Amino acid sequence: MTIKVIMIVFLGLASGLSVGAGFVAFLTVMGIIPRLTQLTKTMKMIHSYEWSVVIGALAGVASSLRDPALNISPLFLIPLGLTGGIFVGMLAAGLTEALNVFPILAKRIRLDGEIVILIMAIVFGKIFGSIFQWLYFVHR
Amino acid sequence: MFNSIRSFCMLQQLNFLIKNHFLHILVLREFCLWEVRNLERTIYIRMRNRVQTRPNKTIYLKDAAQIIADERLLPKLQQMIIHQLTEKEGNIVIIDVMKVIQIITSQFADLEVQTIGPAQTIIEVAAKKKGVSIPFFLLIWFLLFFGSALTLMNFHDDVSMRSVQEKIYTIITGKKDAKPLLFQIPYSIGLGLGMILFFNHVFKKRINDEPSPLEVEMFNYQMDLDNYVIINENKESMKRINDD
Numbered sequence: 001m002t003i004k005v006i007m008i009v010f011l012g013l014a015s016g017l018s019v020g021a022g023f024v025a026f027l028t029v030m031g032i033i034p035r036l037t038q039l040t041k042t043m044k045m046i047h048s049y050e051w052s053v054v055i056g057a058l059a060g061v062a063s064s065l066r067d068p069a070l071n072i073s074p075l076f077l078i079p080l081g082l083t084g085g086i087f088v089g090m091l092a093a094g095l096t097e098a099l100n101v102f103p104i105l106a107k108r109i110r111l112d113g114e115i116v117i118l119i120m121a122i123v124f125g126k127i128f129g130s131i132f133q134w135l136y137f138v139h140r
Numbered sequence: 141m142f143n144s145i146r147s148f149c150m151l152q153q154l155n156f157l158i159k160n161h162f163l164h165i166l167v168l169r170e171f172c173l174w175e176v177r178n179l180e181r182t183i184y185i186r187m188r189n190r191v192q193t194r195p196n197k198t199i200y201l202k203d204a205a206q207i208i209a210d211e212r213l214l215p216k217l218q219q220m221i222i223h224q225l226t227e228k229e230g231n232i233v234i235i236d237v238m239k240v241i242q243i244i245t246s247q248f249a250d251l252e253v254q255t256i257g258p259a260q261t262i263i264e265v266a267a268k269k270k271g272v273s274i275p276f277f278l279l280i281w282f283l284l285f286f287g288s289a290l291t292l293m294n295f296h297d298d299v300s301m302r303s304v305q306e307k308i309y310t311i312i313t314g315k316k317d318a319k320p321l322l323f324q325i326p327y328s329i330g331l332g333l334g335m336i337l338f339f340n341h342v343f344k345k346r347i348n349d350e351p352s353p354l355e356v357e358m359f360n361y362q363m364d365l366d367n368y369v370i371i372n373e374n375k376e377s378m379k380r381i382n383d384d
Contacts, residue, residue, distance in 0.1 A: 031353070063307075063308075064304075064307070068311055070311060070312055070314070071313065071314040072313070074309070074312065074313045077320065078322060078323075078326045079326070080308065081322070081324065081327035081330065082326040082329065082330040082333075083330065084327055085326060085330020086330040086331070086333050087334060088330075089333060089335040089336075089338070090335065090338045092295075093334065097338070097339075097354060097357060102354055102357065102358070103357050103358045103360075103362075104361070105280075109276065109277070109280055110272060115354065117281065118281070119336075119339050121282075121284035121285045122285070122288040122335065123332045123335045124285060125288035126288050126289065128289050129289030129290060129293050130292055130293075130296070130327070130328035131325070131328045133292075133293045134324040134325070134328065
């Protein structure tokens, strides 16, 4: 029995360790945190940003493994949705950039100067796709 | 009496000092003149990174490089022909600094050429600048638009975004709702905002002066292309010595 418990604890720790390390590695490769500090000029606060990511991940773990109910106004969902959306948007942008799509595409169609238009196509596409999915697609 | 002797001594000393100083100035001046005479034999050239021009143009030295030289030499150097573009050379020509030095020293044998910066210039021959064709552009725009829309929907499905959002709604409000739009609409707008933030653009207007990652990426890509061209289009940069 004790051995079984120790095994389970060990397995849980190991899987949590690898998932957590993978999450942080992914964030680092996408370069979202440096990008945000660069935009807001808050390089000195980078350690508190690290902690915010860690605490956020733990909060996500707590709320997905347990079923807490806060029973507060649904208006709290608006900032939550907005910040969550910004985060996912930055992830997507980071991924697009890491894959080096734009430079090659812009070079091919001779649009070096007007690359913003291409970004806007993707941005509007994402907003459209997301809204379409939640308003229409999921209920068919 | 004593006082006057002392003042005489001081005068002498002062005189000596002035003479000495004068000599010093003379020496300094001589040295400066020597420097100037020596300097005017040296010219400094710095090859430009990239020159864009039209077909069949003559490339002068002033087009391909920045020059610092003696005023009397400068006009002659600037008008020196270093390359004549022809049709069959293609649209990228590399001018190596070695070729430039060779041309300069063939006309001014006693000049000393100092080179600074890049060792070659990339001449980009562009025929008349073509505009972007509108249908082609619209095709690409809608390709990207619907492509990213579908990609995002697939991503949401893949990570079970819907059930997560419904669960978040239940956590916050304690009720169940199959359509937590209060979460989903801000989420969708935030998604676009996040991408714009990342690329540092709000419709051509920058949020701050730093280059966006995309501009850096474009620059890196161009540098890679340039490096490739420098090595591969320059006949002198690679040499194969056959050992048979």
